[in-house]
Amino acid sequence: MIDGFEQVGGVHPGFRRNHAKGVCISGSFESNGQGVSWSRAAAFAPGQMPVVGRFSLGGGNPQMPDEPTAVLAMGLSLRPPGGEEWRMAMIHLPVFVVKDVQGFYEQLLASKPDPATGKPDPSKLAAFAAAHPEFVRTMQVIKDGPSPSGFATANYNSLNTFRFVNAAGAGVPVRWSMVASVASAPAAPEQGKSPDKSYLFDDVIARLARGPLQWHLIVTLAQPGDVTNDPTVPWPADREHVDVGTLTINRAETEAPGNCRDVVFDPLVLPWGIEPSDDPMLSARSATYSESFRRREGERKTPSAIQVPVAGRGS
Amino acid sequence: MTITTQPRPFTPFSRILHWTMAALILTTLFIGIGMVASLSHYHTLISIHRPLGILILALVAIRLVNRVLNPPPPLPEAMPAWQRFVAVGSHVLLYALMFALPLVGWAMLSAAGYPIVLYGPLQLPPIAPQNPGLFATLRTTHTVLALLLFATFLAHLGAALTHALIYRDDVFPSMTFWRLRSTEGAGRRAIPPTGNR
Numbered sequence: 001m002i003d004g005f006e007q008v009g010g011v012h013p014g015f016r017r018n019h020a021k022g023v024c025i026s027g028s029f030e031s032n033g034q035g036v037s038w039s040r041a042a043a044f045a046p047g048q049m050p051v052v053g054r055f056s057l058g059g060g061n062p063q064m065p066d067e068p069t070a071v072l073a074m075g076l077s078l079r080p081p082g083g084e085e086w087r088m089a090m091i092h093l094p095v096f097v098v099k100d101v102q103g104f105y106e107q108l109l110a111s112k113p114d115p116a117t118g119k120p121d122p123s124k125l126a127a128f129a130a131a132h133p134e135f136v137r138t139m140q141v142i143k144d145g146p147s148p149s150g151f152a153t154a155n156y157n158s159l160n161t162f163r164f165v166n167a168a169g170a171g172v173p174v175r176w177s178m179v180a181s182v183a184s185a186p187a188a189p190e191q192g193k194s195p196d197k198s199y200l201f202d203d204v205i206a207r208l209a210r211g212p213l214q215w216h217l218i219v220t221l222a223q224p225g226d227v228t229n230d231p232t233v234p235w236p237a238d239r240e241h242v243d244v245g246t247l248t249i250n251r252a253e254t255e256a257p258g259n260c261r262d263v264v265f266d267p268l269v270l271p272w273g274i275e276p277s278d279d280p281m282l283s284a285r286s287a288t289y290s291e292s293f294r295r296r297e298g299e300r301k302t303p304s305a306i307q308v309p310v311a312g313r314g315s
Numbered sequence: 316m317t318i319t320t321q322p323r324p325f326t327p328f329s330r331i332l333h334w335t336m337a338a339l340i341l342t343t344l345f346i347g348i349g350m351v352a353s354l355s356h357y358h359t360l361i362s363i364h365r366p367l368g369i370l371i372l373a374l375v376a377i378r379l380v381n382r383v384l385n386p387p388p389p390l391p392e393a394m395p396a397w398q399r400f401v402a403v404g405s406h407v408l409l410y411a412l413m414f415a416l417p418l419v420g421w422a423m424l425s426a427a428g429y430p431i432v433l434y435g436p437l438q439l440p441p442i443a444p445q446n447p448g449l450f451a452t453l454r455t456t457h458t459v460l461a462l463l464l465f466a467t468f469l470a471h472l473g474a475a476l477t478h479a480l481i482y483r484d485d486v487f488p489s490m491t492f493w494r495l496r497s498t499e500g501a502g503r504r505a506i507p508p509t510g511n512r
Contacts, residue, residue: 082436084438266429283357286361297447
């Protein structure tokens with residue numbers, strides 16, 4: 001899997017093999033207690049806990065230019081009282097475009113830029129799409145939806161299904177989203193023409209310099225029969241949504257030793273009370289992130305393309 | 316002094332520890348090999364591998380204390396010096412690896428900043444500073460030591476079977492729960508060692 005990322009994005013020593021371009025963020029999560037009915041996780045008891053995280057773009061190249069079609073991602077590590085940890089790795093897409101690891105790998109290879117043209121080979125993409133009807137279906141869902149104007153206004157989705165288990169031992173399949181409190185504005189067409197190769201990052205860094213940004217953690221509860229092992233299948237819109245707390249991000253900083261750079265946003269670092277579902281992709285993500293970490297951490301580091309101006313912070 | 320000529324087996328407690336740990340170590344080794352090769356079952360397998368490793372660490376500590384309190388039976392007097400050296404050396408290596416592998420695994424997860432979850436809310440504190448470079452080194456060390464443990468296990472098994480099937484001396488029965496022959500000395504002479512198996 002990691003070999004696939006290295007083939008397509010190139011090997012960029014020291015960087016993550018996917019979501020290579022990013023910036024560290026930090027803040028807090030304030031639980032409102034609503035989640036306690038569904039999960040015994042300490043993170044849902046009313047109260048506040050520190051959070052470190054990372055905004056990033058999907059793709060293995062740490063120097064890739066920001067563009068309107070980029071996949072925006074939010075990785076988080078919540079540290080509730082008691083020493084446990086809850087990590088999340090979410091992206092702005094409402095559904096994932098492939099249903100399993102094999103599909104993801106094939107998509108990765110099919111979208112590898114042709115050295116002659118610098119663009120993916122259309123015949124390979126067409127062959128991939130023909131073999132993966134779920135890819136065609138989900139790409140349509142994504143195209144039909146608005147594309148977010150930036151990191152600050154995007155909503156971030158867990159995509160894969162998890163299981164909440166409450167104090168009585170009762171479990172329910174869930175998906176969750178971090179929903180921006182700033183009204184989500186669609187991307188303006190001129191944004192993609194910006195000469196700034198990191199306009200998405202510069203925008204959120206500038207916003208954070210002006211004040212904190214907030215998201216609501218919205219948990220969606222499954223009904224019996226909802227698909228839990230395929231992240232390409234959305235759940236019906238009428239499923240119960242529970243707002244369990246508020247994420248406040250108040251600072252961005254350049255990736256550096258000791259901050260988010262050295263955290264693996266492994267979606268299976270879960271507290272007691274949240275479990276993986278039967279979706280095999282979750283385990284594959286966990287394994288792949290771990291291998292990426294082993295490879296990149298044995299390498300010498302190069303500075304991130306995203307540098308947060310220190311003088312601009314908090315002023 | 317007829318007592319010294321009687322073959323003395325390991326104590327029952329030592330034998331229980333030996334066979335329990337043999338099963339646990341083999342299971343953990345194979346789960347380890349399986350989990351790094353599997354994407355879909357990685358999480359389930361590592362969730363078993365991690366507490367098993369810690370269980371082995373706890374048991375090997377008990378076992379070392381037990382070995383001091385109940386020393387193993389002496390090696391056969393007829394054993395050549397080089398075989399004694401290999402026997403002692405390989406056991407030192409086995410003990411060292413039984414301690415080192417779980418400790419390196421634990422330290423490796425600590426260095427990576429992963430929580431060391433045993434089961435449910437039960438987790439262990441980190442035993443190494445969070446340092447990604449250290450993680451990369453320990454991660455590779457863990458694999459190398461695991462392969463070395465497997466190689467040492469195979470040598471140990473080979474030696475045990477050599478004693479059981481070819482030398483037919485008191486070494487193998489000293490660790491089993493049954494006696495191969497009612498009278499050891501007579502049995503050895505009655506079935507002479509043969510090399511044609």
